[in-house]
Amino acid sequence: MKRSLLLFVFGLMALSGVAQVTIRPMTDSLVNYKTLRKNYPPAVGPREQATLRDLTFQKLTEDYWSDFRRFLKKRNFRPDSSIIWNTEVFFKADGHADWLLYQYQRNNKRLAPEKEETLIALLTEYLNQHPLPVSSTLVWSPFRLGSGLFILGPASRTTPKGPGVIGTLAAASQTTRPDTVKTIAFSGLELEQVPEVIYRFTNVEEINLGHNYLTALPARLTALPKLKRLNLMSNRLQEDSVFFTRNKVVKSINLQRNSLTDVPASVRQNRRLESLWLGNNDLANLTIKPLRSLHRLNDVNLYNVGLSQLPKDIGRLKHVKVMDLYYNKFTELPRQLGRMKRLEQLAIAHNNLKEIPASLAKLRRLQVLFAHHNHISQLPTKFQRLQHLHVLDLGYNELIVAPNVLGALPELEELSLNNNSLQEFPSVLLSIKNLKRVYMGSNPLWGREAMTSPYASQIKQLEANNTQVTY
Template identity: 30%
Template sequence: MNKLLLLLILGSIATFGQQRVYQRDKFEKEILSNTLAEKQYPSATRSKDKNNEIQNLALDERKINNDFMKAAIKKNSQYISIVESKNMPIEIFFNKNGEVDYLVYGFSSFDNRVFNGKKFLFDTLNTEESKVFYEVAEDFCKKYKCQLKGVENNYSFYIGLGFGKGQKKMSKKYISTIEMAENCTNPDTVKTLMLNKLYLTNFPEVVLRFKNLEKLDLSDNYIEQVPSKIWGLKKLKFLSLSGNYVDYTNFGFKRNKHLKDLNLQYTGMSKMPKSLKRNRRLEILFVGNNPIKFTDNDFNRMKRLKALNLYNVRTSTLPKSIGKLNNLEELDLYYNNLQFLPIEVCRLANLKTLALSNNQLWNLPVEIAKMPKLQTLYAHHNRLNSLPNLPNLKFLDVGYNLFKVFPEQIYELQNLEEFDITNNQVEEVPEKLLGLKKLQKVYIRGNVFYKVNEKSKELSKLVADLEQRQVLVR
């Protein structure tokens, strides 16, 4: 029965155009072997940028996944009505024009690969699932186009695709479904709506019933249009639109004094909306995981900010106005292309936590020593080989850098409680670590002195003395 149905589906496809959707075994047998596929459609995840660095395509992967799901839901609502949630490994083959040539799902019967560290348990579809999947996948392939920046030839792209809705955990503490929201008899008493991961393609107007709402989570849906009516919720303090690719040309913020916490990660933002500054009491702003092109004035009139997330915004520079965020306590700059840290960041007198990891930093500015409240500094996975004088940190991570000589500035950090310098090239055993009396955890493996002198007297004594003081040594 299954084979008959598939033959009918494939027959209808052949009638109206080229078949593009294949199960892995069938594709390798009838269209392209693994070897030929890799030659004709090299993986985009191995492509390099102008600096000969492997490109970070996490945002592109997320966008393709989002676009497929949105198209699938609009094409056939049954796509998310399957009770059992499944994960499908998908490889999409794009031609040089960004059009889809093939979409291949599942693993080869001889292939035991894992995807993103997880083995996919569901690799096959039943009769009804096959019908729905083929319909939406073929339609997607005909209409979709994706031209990756810096990729000019044919390429392939792996994604892990969700299939089926699954069950969302219910809570007695808040409303978590549209049905619960519609059936609520006392909307004025409700302060929290957790309407995330509901496969919504339109903004749920039922939200506007809850006049005293303080927290609204619409994350990981497929909403593009957000109505201005939302600003009628005068007590709303927290709003998350994360994971919705919002149409910013039609969405703006109205002047308000109630919104304090805003999450706009993974929303396709290409520049900071000017209306963002109308949130006059905003304290927490997450705009990470968007390919943002900044202008110097982007953070003007946002002086109340205490936490700013710019994780993976693909920037090599920061706006000068970031130095005006006088109340900022936390700044996350993970996974960017910074080769130097702007001096403006060092003017943030109230900053307590600075995350600079996974950039391309060769050094840190000497002005960093003038940050009186800085306690936590993440700078691992950069290109550092020396340090300036530092403020009196409690936590410092400089693992996975290029240190050959242990930085003497570390020994001056008398408040240091946790320190990581793993996987560098330090040759000399850092015996003076014993002078840091507040040290609780230290990570030193992966250096030359550890690899060569693992059983040396100096290293053994250092480890023994630290452990005797109840310091964790790794």
């Protein structure tokens, strides 16, 4: 009877055209979960097959729940302790929520019944009034999104403490010795703009403004005369809202997880910048022109930014030593990458590469190469030029035989060949004199137990050479 009544009410709502979200626990027997999932296909694919569309949805979802937490704060709702819900939201094509199913994360403290009822009422109000801001180019049919909903309790933020550290706005206003402050830790304060009080601290060396709601970065901030490190991770910054004044002190900037679509042009004003992290932005049309004049830049992070190709002038970044290109959509790498002659560490894992270009053999200083989770089946013979390569990770690829060129790498100490399709024991490993660790698990050359396979003697020989073998 109860189920029939619910269906009748929902039917009336549909006929009347009233948009109302239905919120239920995932364990509710009245919810036809299988049918919901069938009618609302997932908006985001598996992580290992992530696309630029997935990245856009990820950012939309994070901002959506972030705004909901602000909504709760304005309504003076704060639980006695932090809660974490696993949620699945079923949206119409226009971004309005139809259903939200939730469950508490395992071992997470539950809200009191009256608090949970209040939270659900506020969540219903928010979802009804605030559709997910999707465009017609992004979606064209109903969809579902799964995510975690974090709601912080009163003591969730641990106030940073220590000599020379300021962690709250009140402490920043009250201190009588701003000259002694070296670190400003204003992460997670729900700031919508850079607070004026920061400019009191003329000797500050590190400022953390991560996990706030900043939409603009004033140039005045980098005019602080001793500022070296600036963390702006997880805000709402766009490239045309980020301004830096010309300086020779800032060495590290973290702009990960913002709303950038390109490198902010004013980044070039940080004349002695060494580290720039831009991961988890939408940089599919990346240009590197603002970086070319930064002759001290040695660490560039482009993790999960939706790149399918690198700019051909990437070779102009001749001073970069560490480059992170994890979780992009490369099917090939430009030969110009081989012009980055100072590269010591390169991460190209979690892409769609079928081969590594021979031009990378020009990176004579390369010491670490992470190329796992691709479709690589061989290495170029020219890789024998990488005489300083210490770490090579080729796990989760499509190697059938171990490349012979491995034997020509005299300084190779750590090698990963796990989760490939190796059909025979890679005897070439016995000729690598400095090999200290090798990973070969999840290959078809042996069954469950390598030491009962025909290759037990080769494994023992490797171990006799002080090589740790993981199988």
